[in-house]
Amino acid sequence: VTLLEQNPRWRLVPRGQAVNLRCILKNSQYPWMSWYQQDLQKQLQWLFTLRSPGDKEVKSLPGADYLATRVTDTELRLQVANMSQGRTLYCTCSVGTGGHTGQLYFGEGSKLTVL
């Protein structure tokens, strides 16, 4: 059963152009939504965890700038700007009740390539 739907799945990004990614949660029992990046060396790195609609965060990492927004209980967005190296962005979800980190499930990913 698919818990998350990400789009686009692939995108060629001209240098200097921003791209907007979207993630839709299919099961509201996993409300803790996050973004992780996987770089070309396959390293997985946490970016953001946004629980509530209206939550927004920004972050700059080597090779890209990020703006994440929890739009609704079921939609998470990520804007990627100033990307200099390709990467894959994964949306994740978890239950996370009782004060414990829950099992984390990954979406299919959005693979970004710099032109």
Added chain:
Amino acid sequence: GEQVEQLPSILRVQERSSASINCTYENSASNYFPWYKQEPGENPKLIIDIRSNMERKQIQGLIVLLDKKAKRFSLHITDTQPADSAMYFCAASGPNYNVLYFGSGTKLTVEP
């Protein structure tokens, strides 16, 4: 950030032998340790996990060991098959709720 060290980065084994991957973590408050398998072109998939109230967990041919004193945990794959060939990632929970910190990955190749 939270450091999770994973070794080896590359592992080749013969079919039907065992494969072991080791990870260490920094934060003594970490209490959840999952393992993910990622095949080429696919997303990471959870294969087994262990919480800090356990020292050992087994699901079929997968065994996870946790040594909290040494801040070390490991994955052991018994009776390996070519289908076990993939990238494997360990992870540890950190001080932020519902956040995982990942090791750098192990590329496992099981040769027939």
